[in-house]
Amino acid sequence: xxxxxxxxxxxxxxxxxxxxxxxxxxxxxxxxxxxxxxxxxxxxxxxxxxxxxxxxxxxxxxxxxxxxxxxxxxxxxxxxxxxxxxxxxxxxxxxxxxxxxxxxxxxxxxxxxxxxxxxxxxxxxxxxxxxxxxxxxxxxxxxxxxxxxxxxxxxxxxxxxxxxxxxxxxxxxxxxxxxxxxxxxxxxxxxxxxxxxxxxxxxxxxxxxxxxxxxxxxxxxxxxxxxxxxxxxxxxxxxxx
Amino acid sequence: xxxxxxxxxxxxxxxxxxxxxxxxxxxxxxxxxxxxxxxxxxxxxxxxxxxxxxxxxxxxxxxxxxxxxxxxxxxxxxxxxxxxxxxxxxxxxxxxxxxxxxxxxxxxxxxxxxxxxxxxxxxxxxxxxxxxxxxxxxxxxxxxxxxxxxxxxxxxxxxxxxxxxxxxxxxxxxxxxxxxxxxxxxxxxxxxxxxxxxxxxxxxxxxxxxxxxxxxxxxxxxxxxxxxxxxxxxxxxxxxx
Numbered sequence: 001x002x003x004x005x006x007x008x009x010x011x012x013x014x015x016x017x018x019x020x021x022x023x024x025x026x027x028x029x030x031x032x033x034x035x036x037x038x039x040x041x042x043x044x045x046x047x048x049x050x051x052x053x054x055x056x057x058x059x060x061x062x063x064x065x066x067x068x069x070x071x072x073x074x075x076x077x078x079x080x081x082x083x084x085x086x087x088x089x090x091x092x093x094x095x096x097x098x099x100x101x102x103x104x105x106x107x108x109x110x111x112x113x114x115x116x117x118x119x120x121x122x123x124x125x126x127x128x129x130x131x132x133x134x135x136x137x138x139x140x141x142x143x144x145x146x147x148x149x150x151x152x153x154x155x156x157x158x159x160x161x162x163x164x165x166x167x168x169x170x171x172x173x174x175x176x177x178x179x180x181x182x183x184x185x186x187x188x189x190x191x192x193x194x195x196x197x198x199x200x201x202x203x204x205x206x207x208x209x210x211x212x213x214x215x216x217x218x219x220x221x222x223x224x225x226x227x228x229x230x231x232x233x234x235x236x237x238x239x240x241x
Numbered sequence: 242x243x244x245x246x247x248x249x250x251x252x253x254x255x256x257x258x259x260x261x262x263x264x265x266x267x268x269x270x271x272x273x274x275x276x277x278x279x280x281x282x283x284x285x286x287x288x289x290x291x292x293x294x295x296x297x298x299x300x301x302x303x304x305x306x307x308x309x310x311x312x313x314x315x316x317x318x319x320x321x322x323x324x325x326x327x328x329x330x331x332x333x334x335x336x337x338x339x340x341x342x343x344x345x346x347x348x349x350x351x352x353x354x355x356x357x358x359x360x361x362x363x364x365x366x367x368x369x370x371x372x373x374x375x376x377x378x379x380x381x382x383x384x385x386x387x388x389x390x391x392x393x394x395x396x397x398x399x400x401x402x403x404x405x406x407x408x409x410x411x412x413x414x415x416x417x418x419x420x421x422x423x424x425x426x427x428x429x430x431x432x433x434x435x436x437x438x439x440x441x442x443x444x445x446x447x448x449x450x451x452x453x454x455x456x457x458x459x460x461x462x463x464x465x466x467x468x469x470x471x472x473x474x475x476x477x478x479x480x481x482x
Contacts, residue, residue: 059304064346067298068353096393097349100386104345105305108338112309132389140385145341147381148373152337 002026003117004110009041011185012121015175021052029056035065035074037191044186071095080189082198090129090200099132107145111153117160125168169211176214183217197222243267244358245351250282252426253362256416262293270297276306276315278432285427321430323439331370331441340373348386352394358401366409410452417455424458438463
């Protein structure tokens with residue numbers, strides 16, 4: 001079983017890479033530079049794939065990312081919004097077409113080398129804000145890409161999204177159980193040297209560790225007040241839920 | 242009406258650019274460097290879009306193109322096959338996923354700037370060899386991309402393929418009627434300084450001029466024997482067909 005695995009360097013995709021590795025899948029790791037301010041995520045992707053002895057390609061598509069107007073992840077004139085993913089301001093972190101572009105490139109490479117899977121770590125927490133992480137999109141794109149490479153890819157090639165119904169808390173638990181070095185994964189959207197702790201992505205990361213009951217090894221510039229989550233867990237635990 | 246128009250620099254896409262210009266569409270021209278040997282096509286795309294006063298972006302995705310194994314358009318160890326498009330050897334000119342990648346990038350940019358169309362000059366002659374030029378692929382991809390940018394693109398955004406049922410001969414006629422400087426368009430897959438005349442793309446070009454009854458201004462290294470086409474035209478004309 002050969003997988004082209006999209007690995008950004010974040011907790012989700014790195015856990016997916018480790019999971020596939022534990023299942024003895026052959027993998028080519030694909031990472032993308034699309035002009036994101038947080039290129040630091042690519043350091044983790046490179047180091048951790050190398051650590052597992054996997055080949056990695058970093059594909060530069062920054063001409064595309066930098067041509068997108070008004071996206072807070074790529075436009076240095078625009079601040080990365082702080083707050084929860086559900087907030088309206090988080091719309092600014094959408095890079096229109098990003099997953100379609102990355103998955104299409106991965107699919108093309110998968111076709112050319114006869115791979116069985118294009119693996120991608122989208123999860124249920126992504127669905128609200130990012131339309132290109134939703135199951136209906138993944139399914140439609142997979143069908144389109146199969147038509148577009150008919151006769152040039154394995155008929156069974158598919159987009160593999162094992163985390164699509166999982167929460168980030170579930171992924172954190174899984175990562176811990178697979179001994180993923182979670183401290184080396186990178187989540188923050190800011191371009192800083194440590195996690196800011198306040199962007200939507202950092203807040204979701206902190207909550208995931210708390211919900212999973214896994215010690216958070218991350219250094220945050222500002223620690224998110226997650227007492228509501230801790231309280232919820234305390235009550236649940238007390239009630240034996 | 243604003244269109245993101247894919248223009249390679251070939252006869253088809255340049256004619257499309259001119260047609261949309263004649264219809265007074267606002268256009269952003271998108272061209273791609275994907276590692277193709279025939280970068281010469283990009284010269285025409287740049288000069289001709291500039292000539293119409295249109296903005297052009299050249300998007301570099303060569304990390305993708307060069308990672309594709311065994312493609313004669315990008316792999317310098319592999320010769321560009323000569324002969325008709327229908328020949329089995331022409332399979333080597335397929336770049337798996339290419340149109341999905343380019344159209345996804347164009348769609349993302351279209352979403353970010355509120356465009357109405359992503360325009361692309363696929364035509365009926367492409368369908369046989371290139372699965373990603375077929376109507377069923379374009380339709381499926383369009384549906385997937387709309388899902389993937391829901392809430393971030395115009396609901397009416399679509400992939401516009403006005404030539405999809407036309408032949409290259411039809412496009413050549415249309416180009417001539419629109420005063421497209423066809424001599425400045427580039428078709429050949431080889432990396433030479435003049436058209437080779439023998440690759441599938443050059444043969445199709447020569448036949449298109451003959452079928453359209455348009456003087457072919459192109460310099461070919463080797464002229465294709467298209468007497469069967471001329472004969473067909475002579476008989477048709479004689480019979481008043």
